[in-house]
Amino acid sequence: MSAFIKLILDQHHVIETMFLRSLFALIFLYFLHKFNFFVVKKKYFKFHFCRATLGVLAMFFTFTALKYIPLSNMTVINFSKIFFILPLAFILLKEKTHISSVFYILIGFLGVVIIIGIDIDNSLNFKYYFYALSGAFLIALVKILIKKLAAHENALNIQFWFALYSCIFLVFPYFYLAVLPTPKSILNILFATIFGLLAQFFTIKGLQVAKSTIVMPFDFFRVIFATILGVSIFSETINLSFLLGSFFILYSGIQLSKLN
Numbered sequence: 001m002s003a004f005i006k007l008i009l010d011q012h013h014v015i016e017t018m019f020l021r022s023l024f025a026l027i028f029l030y031f032l033h034k035f036n037f038f039v040v041k042k043k044y045f046k047f048h049f050c051r052a053t054l055g056v057l058a059m060f061f062t063f064t065a066l067k068y069i070p071l072s073n074m075t076v077i078n079f080s081k082i083f084f085i086l087p088l089a090f091i092l093l094k095e096k097t098h099i100s101s102v103f104y105i106l107i108g109f110l111g112v113v114i115i116i117g118i119d120i121d122n123s124l125n126f127k128y129y130f131y132a133l134s135g136a137f138l139i140a141l142v143k144i145l146i147k148k149l150a151a152h153e154n155a156l157n158i159q160f161w162f163a164l165y166s167c168i169f170l171v172f173p174y175f176y177l178a179v180l181p182t183p184k185s186i187l188n189i190l191f192a193t194i195f196g197l198l199a200q201f202f203t204i205k206g207l208q209v210a211k212s213t214i215v216m217p218f219d220f221f222r223v224i225f226a227t228i229l230g231v232s233i234f235s236e237t238i239n240l241s242f243l244l245g246s247f248f249i250l251y252s253g254i255q256l257s258k259l260n
Helices: 002-008 014-034 045-068 071-078 081-092 101-119 123-150 155-177 183-209 212-234 240-259
Strands: none
Touching: 002 014, 002 045, 002 071, 002 183, 002 212, 014 045, 014 155, 014 183, 045 071, 045 123, 045 155, 071 101, 071 123, 071 212, 071 240, 081 101, 081 123, 081 240, 101 240, 123 155, 123 183, 155 183, 212 240
């Protein structure tokens, strides 16, 4: 999904990309609803609204950073959400954690600092890495809300409300900024939507059956995929500092998943 989003952002504003992705998702989910794959429920209205608000902000920060940061770097920085999820899960979900988790969280953030350090050659880059970290924090909050919702709601129903609210939030900014998308852009958005929906669906299903602190470290497989895609599609380079920072983040994430 991130690779297709990065391709789209070369031709379209972040807000355009967010709206079109949400609109396509809503259309898909509407037809699934019509064919009785799920029932739209309105019981947890406040949770859905809060989740959508945080999710749209997370998309904005993440997609904006993705436009200016290499895909592989962006993906690794995005993993810092696991270091936010642990304390948030302890505070908000009352999930038990080990005191040694703090040590591994610090190791993980050291990896983040190393990754950021290799690409900051001006203040502009620093701003977009800050966007990436802000997006990771907001995604962590979203995952906590999804964990609460997943105990009572169907995964497709959760996705439907997010797509609907996203379209409502973004429709006016979209028409202010919009340019006519090309067939290539539409195809890229279509693929980004499909992969995004599948990613959300599998994440929600995972959170329905296991603690968030166990499920989220499996996201680390994305480092492998993002590195391959970054090198092959966007001609990105991988150096020793990137590998070192990735090692710290991967190692700390694996240890955290074992502990929790």
